[in-house]
Amino acid sequence: MATEQGAKEALMPNPMHQFEIKRLFNWELWGIDASFTNSALFMVLAVVLSSAFLIFTVRGKNIIPGRLQSTSELLYEFVRNMVRDSTGPKGEKYFPFIFSLFVFILVINMLGMLRLGHYSFTPTSHIIVTFALAALVFVGVTLIGFWKHGIGYLKLFAPSGVPWFMMPIIVPIEIISYISRPVSLSVRLFANMMVGHTLLKVFGGFVGVMGIYGIGPILLMIPFTALEILVAFLQAFVFAVLTSIYLNDALNMHDH
Amino acid sequence: METEAARYIGAGLASIALVGAGIGIGNIFGSYLSGALRNPSAAQGQYTNLLLGFALAEATGLFGLVMAFIILFV
Numbered sequence: 001m002a003t004e005q006g007a008k009e010a011l012m013p014n015p016m017h018q019f020e021i022k023r024l025f026n027w028e029l030w031g032i033d034a035s036f037t038n039s040a041l042f043m044v045l046a047v048v049l050s051s052a053f054l055i056f057t058v059r060g061k062n063i064i065p066g067r068l069q070s071t072s073e074l075l076y077e078f079v080r081n082m083v084r085d086s087t088g089p090k091g092e093k094y095f096p097f098i099f100s101l102f103v104f105i106l107v108i109n110m111l112g113m114l115r116l117g118h119y120s121f122t123p124t125s126h127i128i129v130t131f132a133l134a135a136l137v138f139v140g141v142t143l144i145g146f147w148k149h150g151i152g153y154l155k156l157f158a159p160s161g162v163p164w165f166m167m168p169i170i171v172p173i174e175i176i177s178y179i180s181r182p183v184s185l186s187v188r189l190f191a192n193m194m195v196g197h198t199l200l201k202v203f204g205g206f207v208g209v210m211g212i213y214g215i216g217p218i219l220l221m222i223p224f225t226a227l228e229i230l231v232a233f234l235q236a237f238v239f240a241v242l243t244s245i246y247l248n249d250a251l252n253m254h255d256h
Numbered sequence: 257m258e259t260e261a262a263r264y265i266g267a268g269l270a271s272i273a274l275v276g277a278g279i280g281i282g283n284i285f286g287s288y289l290s291g292a293l294r295n296p297s298a299a300q301g302q303y304t305n306l307l308l309g310f311a312l313a314e315a316t317g318l319f320g321l322v323m324a325f326i327i328l329f330v
Contacts, residue, residue: 016325016329082304188312190322191319192315231314238315241308
């Protein structure tokens with residue numbers, strides 16, 4: 001049984017092993033395990049890489065940008081236009097937050113597409129990481145809504161133009177759909193990342209067991225990896241867009 | 257029935273959720289194409305909405321695939 005399991009592992013590796021969290025430095029803080037894990041390593045790497053790129057390419061501060069500077073400016077303008085379209089002029093001061101969120105998730109997703117053998121890891125393929133980000137957004141947006149509109153923020157659940165006898169049906173549905181926002185936001189990113197990487201490992205595993213016909217899965221992997229890179233970018237973008245839309249709901253309530 | 261067999265059956269059943277994802281994505285791209293063929297100059301402006309719609313439709317199908325993987329491997 002053991003050798004059969006071992007032989008099966010050698011030919012078709014378990015796709016779930018790539019999601020294991022490994023401790024790099026053990027560190028215990030007041031009884032809580034605060035070790036530096038490979039998940040933390042990739043997050044720190046994402047922050048360092050994106051900060052270094054953005055700082056060093058804009059260092060020249062040319063009015064007419066060179067090649068590297070216009071890359072950073074492209075990224076900046078892309079997110080800026082998106083925020084401005086979604087939230088209008090009131091959302092301008094939340095732009096740094098949405099920009100950091102977008103770049104953070106984008107770089108983490110892209111770093112996960114690097115296939116470094118046994119060492120590659122995508123932090124966003126864990127529900128706890130994406131739930132932390134989504135909970136941050138949800139709690140922040142709700143607090144902003146209550147701060148700006150006081151208790152009138154609850155009018156979000158009672159859209160205008162609804163006759164009074166439909167209210168008992170509409171209001172619970174609106175409340176449920178509001179509560180499901182952080183859930184859908186986090187599970188969307190988590191599902192896309194986890195399923196993408198698992199499918200890549202599963203198709204890669206087919207190459208070993210198919211012998212000479214293993215050329216088929218190899219050719220299939222090439223466009224599939226391209227699709228995964230697109231999905232990595234798209235999911236970061238969708239996270240940022242939905243955050244802007246929820247922020248718009250909280251800031252500009254007169255659309256309801 | 258052994259758990260191993262039940263796992264495979266459960267994972268297979270949960271993957272049926274991707275049918276909805278396929279229909280949804282096809283719907284979105286089809287509408288974009290038919291709109292773009294009627295009004296090509298307006299097509300570029302809606303490109304962002306196209307990608308947004310694709311990601312949102314894919315997400316719902318992937319919720320089902322996540323359940324399939326959880327059943328299969330956890």
